[in-house]
Amino acid sequence: MVLLSRPGTDDDRNGRLATDDAPFWFATPALGWSVVLQVVWIFDDEVSLEALTAMNAALARGRMHRMLVPSTVYGSRPRWVPAPDAPGLTVDSRPVPDAGIDAWATAEMSTVPLDAEGGRCWRLRSTPTESGGTVLSLCALHVVTDGRGMVAAAAEAAGAAGVPTAVAAERISTPKAGAPASGRRQRLADTVDAFAQAGAVVAGVFRAAAESRKASGLEPDPRPERPPLAERSPAAKFTWATASIPAGEWDRVAAEHGGTSNTLFIAVVSGLLRSSGRSPLGTPIKVGVPVDRREGEEDTRTNAIAGVSVFLADEPVPGGDLTGVRAACKAAFVRLSEGRRAPHIYLRPLAWFLPPSVLIKLVGGGAGKGMPDAVISNIGDVTPESTVVGGRTARRMVLRGMTQGVDPAAGHRFGDGVQSWLLRTAEQVSFTVLGLDDEAFSSDAVLRDLLGRELTAWELPHDIW
Secondary structure, three states: OOOOOOOOOOHHHHOEOOHHHHHHHHHHHHHOOEEEEEEEEEEOOOOOHHHHHHHHHHHOOOOOOEEEEOOOOOOOOOEEEEOOOOOOOEEOOOOEOHHHHHHHHHHHHHHOOOEOOOOEOEEEEEEEEOOOOEEEEEEEEHHHOOHHHHHHHHHHHHHHOOOOHHHHHHHOOOOOOOOOOOHHHHHHHHHHHHHHHHHHHHHHHHHHHHHHHOOOOOOOOOOOOOOOHHHHOOOOOOEEEEEEEEHHHHHHHHHHOOOOHHHHHHHHHHHHHHHOOOOOOOOOEEEEEEEEOOOOOOOOOOOOEEEEEEEEOOOOOOOOOOHHHHHHHHHHHHHHHOOOOOHHHHHHHHHHOOOHHHHHHHHOOOOOOOOOOEEEEEEEEOOHHHHEEOOEEOOEEEEEEEEEOOOOOOOOOOOOOEEEEEEEOOOEEEEEEEEOOOOOOOOHHHHHHHHHHHHHHOOOOOEEO
C-alpha cells in the first residue's frame, strides 16, 4: 500500500485517525492481524533497572502512548485520546545466551499483546545476557507510528532515562488531545467529521476519474502472472536474518560501484530474490521503497510515508554496477514529486464507509496481485542519543516489523518475497531481512546463508546475527 498525507492533517490537529493510517487499523477486525514494529538495542553492559524504569515512564508521556476510540457515527474516523494507564516495564530475570538474542527478540515481537483500542500501543521489555550485557526491545503498533516516528520516540525516551524525571518530562513530545467531550458534543463532532469524509470521498472520486483519463506516466508492471501468494507460501512462515556492516566500508563499496547507501541497500536485499532462485536475472522484480514525507521536526504525523515502485529486470548483480538501480530509483522519485500517482490513491476516504471485509477484498488482502517482491525501508541515521540508555551505549541497534495473526489456512498474506529495514549509527549500518517465501527462504539458516553470500559478493565485511 502506498501512503501519503500532508503535515498537520487528520490525527495531529483534531485527534482523528488519519486516512493513511486506516489500513493498519482495519486489518485487525478484517483479518485478525496486528502490524508490529520493533526496535532492538544490544548492550555489552548491564543497563540499570532505574534507567529502564525512567525510559518506560518517558514513553508513557510520549507520542505513542495513546488509545483509539471508535466513532459513534457511521463514516467518521476513530479518535485518538491519551491512554489512561502506562504499560508496565517487563524485565526478564533469566539470562539469554548471546546466540539466542535474535530468538528472544523475535519471540517478543511475535507475541507481544498490543491493542490500540485498549490503550496498549507499545511495550518495553529487557533481558540480561549470559555475557553480562542487556538486550532491550521496544514494540509498537504500526497504526500509532511508522519506523522513523518510532525511532524518534525511542530517542526521546532513551534520552530521558539518564536525567531527572521533572527535566525529562519537558523533553518528551506528548500526544495532542483536546478536553474530554460530553456524549452529545462527541456525537456532534463525529457527525461533522462524517460529513467531511463524505466530501472527501466525492472529491476523491472526481480526482481519480481525472487521473484515469490522462496519461499518468506510471511505469506498467512487467512481471508475469504468478499463482496466488497463499499457494506459493502455504505455511505463511516468517524467517529472519540481520546483518551489521562497518559504516565506512558500506559507503566505500557504494561509491566504488556508482551508487549510494540507499541503492546499495536495495541491491543487497533485492539480490536475495536472485540468488535464492526465486526471481532469476531477466525476471522483473518490483521493489517498493517507502519515502519519508515529513517536513521538519514539527511534523509529527503517525505514518508520514509515501511509496514508490522500482522495477528491475537485469539488476542487481552481486558486486556489479549500481548506476542502473540508481537511475531507476531517481525516475521513481521524480514521478512521486510530480504527483503522478495511481488513481486509486484518491479513493482512500472510502475506507470510512465500507466494512473492513469489503476493503480487504478491494485492496487484495495480501493476495499478491501488484504486491512488491521486496519492500526496502531505509530509516537512515539515528542520533547518538538514540543508542544510549542509562549511560550505556548500545553495540547494535536495529528496527524491524512483522504481522501477528496471519492464518496459514486463510488466503491472505502479509507480504511477498522479502522486506527489510535499515538503521545507521555512527559506526555501523545494520538491517534486518524478513523472508516471506516458504520455498526460497525456508528457514532462518537458509536466509542468513544467502545474505552472507550476497554481502561477501559485494566485498562487504559483515556480521550475520
